[in-house]
Amino acid sequence: MFMHCETTVSTFSTPNEVIHLAAGLQFARVKTVVGTLWKVNDSTAQCLVEAFYKSLCGDGTMNSKRAARVLHQAVQRLACDRDMPLD
Template identity: 70%
Template sequence: MRNQPLSPLDIAQMDLSRHQFAFLSACETAVGDFKTPDEVIHLAAGLQFAGVKSVVGTLWVVNNSTVQRLVEAFYRKLCGDGKMNPKGAAQVLYQVVHSLTHDKDMPLDQHIVFVHIGV
């Protein structure tokens, strides 16, 4: 990315199979490009096709406060025992998202913005 843009196709053609997990907290990382609606590849899918076993991404715009709260809680749970278990990422994401449903100050669309892809 230093010299030119990095496309999802570029990522999908890499060998990232030694990587177990990626958390993409930027906006719309699990959404395709509106300019090419027939394409199904987005950043999160590109990472998975390249070999990353477990990927968390976002489906639409996410508030900074939501990201901060969710990511902190996610990693606290995922790495609570001092080791990261990427196979538990989907369950941990579910638990963290569920725990935020009690927060009445957080809009509903921010409760459900994150998605897990993979193992």
Template identity: 80%
Template sequence: MPYEVIHLAASLQFAGVQSVVGTLWSVNDSTVQRLVEAFYRHLCRDGTMNSKRAARALHRAVQSLAGDKDMPLDQRIVFMHIGI
């Protein structure tokens, strides 16, 4: 329906992107930087990028943030994965 709203991550998936990482609300730049570094380290661990590893890579990256008790909880649980 034309009055429904979808978020950016879902719209990318509808456009054909197989695997999308997004956020549920705004997030601090420093948090995103730490997460992205950990995410790509896990995603490309053998030197190749494989979208089938995206969900696990995100999970491990979020786990790396979970140990930082100085980071607010809402900044540690904001990330989501959609796709394969």
């Protein structure tokens, strides 16, 4: 499961009382959840998600144990893209 746009941020006024979306999915036993702590441009998130799932499922199987490595590789690809907006 991949989410973007501050999905792992709870509110400042109730930091201990609110379960954010990513934590809720983890409590529901979703094996791998990726969320952000910052705002993400929709087109940038789309590029990241495409690169993430292409690498994660590229060989036809989805192995959640590779998620962290695959996410790192996808972020590195975006960082090297000179056409990617900095905002």
